Amino acid sequence: MVLPIVFLAFFLCNCLSFVASLNDEGFALLSFKQAVQNFPEGYLNSWKNSDDSPCGSYNWKGVTCREGKVVALSISNQNLSGLLPPGLGKLSSLRRLNLRNNNFHGSLPFELFNASSLQSLVLSGNSFSGPVPTQIGTLTNLQVLDLSQNAFSGSIPSSLVQCKRLKALVLNNNSLNGSLSDGFGTNLTTLQKLNLSFNNLSGLIPNDIGQFSSLNGTLDLSHNHFSGSVPATLGYLGEKVFVDLSYNNLSGPIPQDSAVLSLGPSAFIGNPLLCGPPLKVLCPPGALDPYYKPYPSDPSSKPKEVHHSSSCAVIAAVSIATIVGICTIGLLLYHKYKNACACKWGDGVGSSPFEEKLTLRQKISCFIKNDLETLSEVMEQYEFVPLDSQVDFDLERLLIASAFLLGKSRIGIVYKVVMNNGPTVAVRRLGHGGWQRFKEFQTEVEAIGKIRHPNIVSLRAYFWSVEEKLLIYDYIPNGDLATTLHGNAGMLPYRPLSWPVRLRIIKGIARGLAFLHEFSPRKYVHGDLRPSNILLGQNMEPLISDFGLCRLANIAEESQAAQCEQTTTGTPKRSSTPEQSSPFEFTAINATLSRSYYQAPEVSKVRKPTQKWDVYSYGVILLEMISGKPPMIQIGSLEMNLVQWIHLMLEDGKLMIDILDPLLARELNKEDEIAAVLKIALACVCKSPDKRPSMRHVFDSLDRLTSCINQQDMLDEVAKFTQ
Known part of the structure; x- marks a missing residue:
């Protein structure tokens, strides 16, 4: 015992x-x-x-x-x-x-x-x-x-102003109420991002809001119950700040200052009692002073706190940039020496789609530390941010997954990444550099990540570090529209698209563009729409990709700015090195057709993209799908674009059979439908932007057209193609 x-x-x-x-x-x-x-x-x-x-x-x-x-x-x-x-x-x-x-x-x-x-x-x-505990003020x-x-x-605790080092305050989509105290702008001078949208906050917007001197990301107070006037001090904020005061109870005239007006109408919509530009709501006589300026005429009479804070911020930014620049150069030289052998193929040049199976971490080892333990030690310098609640993987799982090169373009390399017992995603690398603009990158990528539509490729997550920027998208299995229309060297036997499948694609693109233009939070413009960035899903549904990509690339790496601008402001620069490709492309990265043929005539004169640019590009794509011709046509020694060729054929009195893709010759019984789509296409490529229809009008027209068609026949055609 x-x-x-x-x-x-x-x-x-x-x-x-x-x-x-x-x-x-x-x-x-x-x-x-x-x-x-x-x-x-x-x-x-x-x-x-x-x-x-x-x-x-x-x-x-x-x-x-x-x-x-x-x-x-x-x-x-x-x-x-x-x-x-x-x-x-x-x-x-x-x-x-x-x-x-x-x-x-x-x-x-x-x-x-x-x-x-x-x-x-x-x-x-x-x-x-x-409530948010008042003890939060102790976290200095x-x-x-x-x-x-x-x-x-409950209300936002007043003790929060004691957190004077706060750079990002994100409280959106809660049930917070009460008002904001005037001390917000005065005390939180280091704040770079403020998002209080979708709450029940009320009262006046503090007058010291213009003293957020470090703000360079987002100021979002939308979808609340703020009342009173728009503070004139809003004009003190930097040009790069995204401001949104929409859907509140603000009233009175909008301050007529150039900095405030440049915010555009989307910053003020949903406030029925606001008036004056940039809204198209007239103010009562005498309410709006066209010569009103919120800035003092003498710059030295601005609040001293703002001037002092801005000066300190500039000095600190220059000092930090110098130190970090030296460290970054040293770090890059070290990695270049350490990984010289691995980097011979790391850029994807000359790689085959059937290359040895490697992990994503090995693929990008020239830029990211090879040792995950080391990566964890410096995790504070990294951000891996899921943009969707359905994302069930983290950075470690992404880096150890098998990766296959899909191709290389001027805006980064694209990989197909296959995770064990997990999703397959497409990962685009945007290169290295531009770490000082992280907040701007974050604001832009998270806005794009909110877009969810069945005809738009979803951005699921992003990874940011000093050395590397990655965008993680859904992987789309059936390649792009350019390859499907015209084939590609090395592809498996080419299968032409029937007219019902083309019509399904045409309508889906219109639906996606109409959503971007009319219903997305920022009413986006794609600016570079081409068949190569229209991907085809499992059932041949079209998904628009790459919108906002050029903007992100410019932020991620300054050296890419000129290359990106060429996609929207003129004829693209020809590369001396052929771009690499594979038969299993995520997007047609080897496209030899100049993207300028999809651009509207006014692109060379107007730098800022408009929605009518996209309408023109869409019209060229319709003509390409009807005729089967590329966007540039060679007739003997004469070169002309597809729009000119179509107009020439119509002026010469040619029949539909002369314009139609020969692969559609057996479908002349669909001639009325094809003629209706041709009419829409010609309206879209009108030389005058003002005479082009909106994408919403285009989609409505196509919806009426397809409502008269047997939908089951269309689905049967899709099923035949995907078998």
């Missing part, structure tokens, strides 16, 4: 010694693990109470350490649920807490704010509720606060 008791005592003592060996930070993290529900099987198996520390020889998953202390906890997109335990506040060295896109609920424990070293608190995309080192897409209520 004595022996079993002695053995039990010995066993308990050993267990207690193991538990006792774990330090306080380990216990704090285990309390988090115990509070979590529904985490993936085996996901936190590395968190063991038998370890001495979370920072031991086997680092705990999602935990980043430095000098033996936990500095970051990042577990996003894992469908975790439960209450947030107060024990996390005991992580005294914690700098970053990222639990984005999970299902945590309940209120935030005030003990969390005992972690006074916190610099980044990202809890967006959960179900947290209750806080730089990023993102509580968006939750159910927080």
Whole structure:
């Protein structure tokens, strides 16, 4: 009897010694693990109470350490649920807490704010509720606060103005109410991004809003209940700030200052009582002073705080840019020396689609550190941001997935990335450089990432670092429209498109463009629409790709700016090196047809793209699908574009059979439908932009046309093509 008791005592003592060996930070993290529900099987198996520390020889998953202390906890997109335990506040060295896109609920424990070293608190995309604790003001080192897409209520705590280092304040899509105090602009002078949209905030917009002297990303106060006038100090904000005051209860005349007017009407729509330019709403007589200027006539009479802050910001920016520039050059030289052999093929030149199976990390090893442990150590310099709640992979899983080169263009390299037991995605590399413009890049890419439409390729996530920028899209299996229409050297047997399938594609492109023009948040212009960036899905549905790509490339790497401008402002520069391709292209990166033939005549005269540019490009694509001809036609020694050729054929009185793609010759019973589409195409390519229809009108016309067609016949044709 004595022996079993002695053995039990010995066993308990050993267990207690193991538990006792774990330090306080380990216990704090285990309390988090115990509070979590529904985490993936085996996901936190590395968190063991038998370890001495979370920072031991086997680092705990999602935990980043430095000098033996936990500095970051990042577990996003894992469908975790439960209450947030107060024990996390005991992580005294914690700098970053990222639990984005999970299902945590309940209120935030005030003990969390005992972690006074916190610099980044990202809890967006959960179900947290209750007020934002006033203790948040104790986080004087806080730089990023993102509580968006939750159910927080109550007012924004006034103590928040004590977080004077705050750079990003993102509280959109909650149920916050109350007003903003005048101290917002005066105290938060380092703020670069402010998004309070889709709440129940009310009262006046603070007059000191113009003192956000560092703002260079977003100022979004839309979809609230703000009242009163538009502050004249709005004109103090920088030119690159995206301002949105739409859908509030603002009233009175809009300040007639050039900086305010340049925001455009989209910044003010949804305020029925606002008047004056840039809205097309007349003000009552005398209400609008055309000579009114919010700026003082003497620049020296501007508020001293703004001037002083701007000067300090300029000096700091120059100093930081110089130091980081030197470090970046040294780092790039080091990587060039270290990876010289691997980089011989890393740019994709000359690669075959049947090349040796390599991971995405190996493919881009010239730019990203090879060692994932090293990558984790410098994670604060990196951002991997899912833009969709359905994204179920992280950076580590993306980098170790198999990658296959799809091709190379002037705007980066494209890979097909196949994850084990996961999705297949297309990853476009935009190159390196331009780290100073991260906030601008972030604002632009996240706006594009909000676009969801069945005829537009979805941007699912992005990765940003000093050395590399990646865009992660849905992979579209059936290639692009250019290759499908004209074939490609090395392809499997070419299969011509029947007219019902072409009509389905024509209508889908119109639907997607109409959405971009009329219903997307920024009423986008594509600016570079071509068959090579219209992809075809599983059932031959068209998906428009690459919109906004040139803008992102310009931000990501300044050296690409001139190349991108050529796609929208004139004849493209011919490359001396042939662009590489494969038979399984994500987009037709080897296109030899000059994109200028798809551009409207006014492109060379007007630098800013308009929606009528896209209408013209769409019209050329319709003519190409009807005639089967490329956009440039050679007749003997004479060159003419497709639009000129069509007009010449019609002027000579040629019949439809002379214009029609020979591959459609057997479908002359569809001549009335084809003639109707030809009429739409000719309207779209009208030389005068004002006489071209809107894409919404084009889609409505096509919708009426196809409503008279047997939809089952069209689907049967699609099924035949995809078999």
